[in-house]
Amino acid sequence: xxxxxxxxxxxxxxxxxxxxxxxxxxxxxxxxxxxxxxxxxxxxxxxxxxxxxxxxxxxxxxxxxxxxxxxxxxxxxxxxxxxxxxxxxxxxxxxxxxxxxxxxxxxxxxxxxxxxxxxxxxxxxxxxxxxxxxxxxxxxxxxxxxxxxxxxxxxxxxxxxxxxxxxxxxxxxxxxxxxxxxxxxxxxxxxxxxxxxxxxxxxxxxxxxxxxxxxxxxxxxxxxxxxxxxxxxxxxxxxxxxxxxxxxxxxxxxxxxxxxxxxxxxxxxxxxxxxxxxxxxxxxxxxxxxxxxxxxxxxxxxxxxxxxxxxxxxxxxxxxxxxxxxxxxxxxxxxxxxxxxxxxxxxxxxxxxxxxxxxxxxxxxxxxxxxxxxxxxxxxxxxxx
Amino acid sequence: xxxxxxxxxxxxxxxxxxxxxxxxxxxxxxxxxxxxxxxxxxxxxxxxxxxxxxxxxxxxxxxxxxxxxxxxxxxxxxxxxxxxxxxxxxxxxxxxxxxxxxxxxxxxxxxxxxxxxxxxxxxxxxxxxxxxxxxxxxxxxxxxxxxxxxxxxxxxxxxxxxxxxxxxxxxxxxxxxxxxxxxxxxxxxxxxxxxxxxxxxxxxxxxxxxxxx
Numbered sequence: 001x002x003x004x005x006x007x008x009x010x011x012x013x014x015x016x017x018x019x020x021x022x023x024x025x026x027x028x029x030x031x032x033x034x035x036x037x038x039x040x041x042x043x044x045x046x047x048x049x050x051x052x053x054x055x056x057x058x059x060x061x062x063x064x065x066x067x068x069x070x071x072x073x074x075x076x077x078x079x080x081x082x083x084x085x086x087x088x089x090x091x092x093x094x095x096x097x098x099x100x101x102x103x104x105x106x107x108x109x110x111x112x113x114x115x116x117x118x119x120x121x122x123x124x125x126x127x128x129x130x131x132x133x134x135x136x137x138x139x140x141x142x143x144x145x146x147x148x149x150x151x152x153x154x155x156x157x158x159x160x161x162x163x164x165x166x167x168x169x170x171x172x173x174x175x176x177x178x179x180x181x182x183x184x185x186x187x188x189x190x191x192x193x194x195x196x197x198x199x200x201x202x203x204x205x206x207x208x209x210x211x212x213x214x215x216x217x218x219x220x221x222x223x224x225x226x227x228x229x230x231x232x233x234x235x236x237x238x239x240x241x242x243x244x245x246x247x248x249x250x251x252x253x254x255x256x257x258x259x260x261x262x263x264x265x266x267x268x269x270x271x272x273x274x275x276x277x278x279x280x281x282x283x284x285x286x287x288x289x290x291x292x293x294x295x296x297x298x299x300x301x302x303x304x305x306x307x308x309x310x311x312x313x314x315x316x317x318x319x320x321x322x323x324x325x326x327x328x329x330x331x332x333x334x335x336x337x338x339x340x341x342x343x344x345x346x347x348x349x350x351x352x353x354x355x356x357x358x359x360x361x362x363x364x365x366x367x368x369x370x371x372x373x374x375x376x377x378x379x380x381x382x383x384x385x
Numbered sequence: 386x387x388x389x390x391x392x393x394x395x396x397x398x399x400x401x402x403x404x405x406x407x408x409x410x411x412x413x414x415x416x417x418x419x420x421x422x423x424x425x426x427x428x429x430x431x432x433x434x435x436x437x438x439x440x441x442x443x444x445x446x447x448x449x450x451x452x453x454x455x456x457x458x459x460x461x462x463x464x465x466x467x468x469x470x471x472x473x474x475x476x477x478x479x480x481x482x483x484x485x486x487x488x489x490x491x492x493x494x495x496x497x498x499x500x501x502x503x504x505x506x507x508x509x510x511x512x513x514x515x516x517x518x519x520x521x522x523x524x525x526x527x528x529x530x531x532x533x534x535x536x537x538x539x540x541x542x543x544x545x546x547x548x549x550x551x552x553x554x555x556x557x558x559x560x561x562x563x564x565x566x567x568x569x570x571x572x573x574x575x576x577x578x579x580x581x582x583x584x585x586x587x588x589x590x591x592x593x594x595x596x597x598x
Contacts, residue, residue, distance in 0.1 A: 004405045018400070020538040021529065024464050025482045028529035043526035045483060045493035051523065060524035062498060082514050084505035 103189030112265075114184045118177055125170045131161040138290050207258025213251040215283035220244055220310040228335045231360055244310040248284050389550040394564065395419040395456075397544040398433045398442060402455040414455035415539055417548055417558065418442060424449050431568070432543040456548055456558035463535045482530040495528035545569075 007013055015035045022029040025045070032039040036054065043049040047062040059065070091097070105111050127137055132147035133156040148161025196202065222245020226238050252258075262268065270277070279285070287293065304311035315321055323329055338344055369375070374384035399416035402408055417423075418433060424446045433442040442450075469480040477486045484491035502524045508516030540546055545564045551557035565573075574583040 005403060005408070018539065018541065020536070022463060022536050023529040023532055024534050025470075025530070028527060028532075030527045030529070041527045043495065043528055045495050045528065045530050047493075047495035047498035047526045047528070049495075049524070049526035051527075053523075056520040056523050058520065058523050060498070060502065060526065062494060080517070082506055082517060084512075084514075086505065 099194060101194045102192040103187070105187040105189065106192070109187065111184055111187050115181065115188075118181050118184060122170065122173055122177060125166045125173055128164050128167050130164055130167050132164040133159065133161045204260065206260045207255075209258075210282075211252055211255050211258055212282045213255075214249060215251060216249055217247040218244060218306055218308065218310050219247065220308060222246075226337055226339075228337065231358055236360055244306075244312045246312070252283055389555055390553040392547050392549045392561070393419045393422055395423075395546045395548040395560070396430075396433050396442075397540045397542055397546060398447065398450060400539050400541050400544075404451075412455070412457070413537060413539055414457050415560070416450055416453065417456045417546060417560065418446065418450050419548055419558070423453065434542055454556050454558060456560050457551075458539055458560045459562070460536045460538070465534045468531070468533050480531050493528060493530040495526045495530065499525050499528070 016033060017035075018033040020031040020033075027042065027044040030039070030041045030043070039051065039053040041049055041051045041053075047060065049060050051058045051060075103111075124137070124140075124142065127142075128144045129135055132145055133150075134146035135144045136142065137144070144164070146161075147164075149159055150156055151158030221242025223243050224240050225243045227241035228239050230237050230239060302313060304313040376382050376384040395417040397415050398418050401411075402414035402416075403411055404416075418428070426443065426446060428442055428446060430438065430440040430442055432438045433447075435441060469478055470482070470486065471478045472486045475486060477489075479486045479489045479491075481489055481491040483493040501522075503521045504518060504524070505512075506514055506516070506518035507521035540560065540563055545566055546560045547562050547564055548558055548560050551559055570583075570586075571581060574586045575581045576584070
């Protein structure tokens with residue numbers, strides 16, 4: 001027996017062809033055994049179909065598609081995963097939702113620790129001064145070497161110092177470490193970030209309701225402070241008054257909902273347009289840094305106020321509180337107290353007191369005393385000249 | 386009664402009825418070597434064809450069978466087994482499966498998805514992920530509406546079949562089914578072990594009431 005039909009194409013002699021069809025008005029199951037085009041496809045007259053072939057496993061639903069799993073569900077994609085929704089999208093979990101991005105090595109190996117260790121010396125070299133005038137690292141408490149002499153008043157400013165060798169060799173240090181750092185970074189893999197983007201608004205909310213428990217106790221006259229100092233019968237007398245004592249209370253740390261925790265290993269950068277940024281809380285707000293904090297704006301207003309007019313403001317610095325303006329500084333209050341254990345210096349071409357000036361100690365004048373009226377000795381009603 | 390009015394084992398030696406230039410249209414038929422009937426010479430082979438087989442059918446018998454008629458392949462009944470449907474009240478017959486039977490040219494919705502159905506990752510969509518799916522158009526159904534209803538398949542070369550003859554006539558052989566052999570059963574139920582086991586083959590549960598002595 002020989003096949004007496006000649007194939008139109010030579011490939012037909014190496015292409016096996018066979019097909020098994022189960023067909024009904026309700027749909028068709030087709031299994032192709034054609035060489036390199038093996039296929040199993042289940043199709044419905046609506047167009048819905050499941051297609052398993054050498055290139056892909058595809059499912060098509062011309063109408064709705066639905067899925068119900070009463071147990072657990074697992075989905076693993078070895079490559080990239082893309083999900084597109086042309087209408088709205090809702091993902092609702094009655095339990096937790098966890099989103100994690102990052103190479104497996106981050107979870108199984110100490111790659112972050114390795115990277116920090118390798119970069120520690122570079123960071124220390126960068127943090128040091130260009131000239132060896134010392135200083136202490138604000139986070140590590142590392143004391144940098146001093147190689148030079150301070151100015152005559154004991155300050156670095158105006159002093160003479162040699163170049164800090166460590167700072168000078170940062171580039172060389174980076175080159176020496178580059179190989180090891182690249183090796184660790186390769187273990188970190190590609191990607192590893194979570195990007196969230198909305199063309200309109202982004203709303204983050206934690207907790208079904210806001211909690212406004214009292215977070216502090218305002219005691220309006222809780223602390224005794226000096227209101228003013230007067231001189232009576234030749235003696236100084238402090239006049240006391242009460243000021244607000246604020247006691248912070250923890251009433252919300254155990255609330256089982258409503259917390260948002262942001263933790264950035266390196267930095268948080270936030271920018272907003274002309275709508276501005278508003279941060280408001282009914283609890284305590286702390287803005288702290290071990291580095292420098294800058295608060296700036298066209299107008300900066302710092303206020304302390306409560307509903308019962310008991311607000312207070314405290315400015316405290318370990319060494320120095322410096323207030324500067326190119327034109328005007330105003331301190332406006334019924335009473336102003338300046339307490340100096342050494343000296344108060346007013347450096348001005350002219351100092352004007354609009355009321356009386358009562359000096360408890362001696363009044364020593366290096367220049368002239370010009371009196372528009374009498375100078376009286378011996379107290380009021382005494383001898384005048 | 387003719388001796389052809391019984392069943393025979395057979396081996397498929399050609400799985401097509403388009404072997405000759407005279408064969409104009411396929412009718413789902415094959416060529417079969419029928420044990421004890423096809424030739425006078427006895428054959429002993431597991432697979433009839435293939436130079437890599439130790440025993441195959443002889444060229445003489447192959448040529449004899451080549452001149453025999455093709456054998457039809459009986460298919461199982463799977464619901465309506467015809468192209469079309471009939472409504473007695475309206476006395477209408479239509480090959481169209483979709484819509485009212487008066488609409489003789491109706492096509493099912495599936496026809497609307499034969500072309501130009503893409504997912505959201507086809508190229509040219511303007512998004513950052515456009516074009517990432519090279520199989521983005523692979524959603525067309527294999528719609529067989531308005532076609533023959535039932536199963537359509539042919540046994541392959543080497544298949545062991547049961548064959549008989551319509552009306553006892555040698556010119557109308559018809560295969561009524563396939564019979565799996567030991568190698569076929571092993572390939573499905575065995576694990577390929579030297580001392581073979583059959584974990585999914587029914588044995589004790591439905592057949593043994595007492596422990597073996």
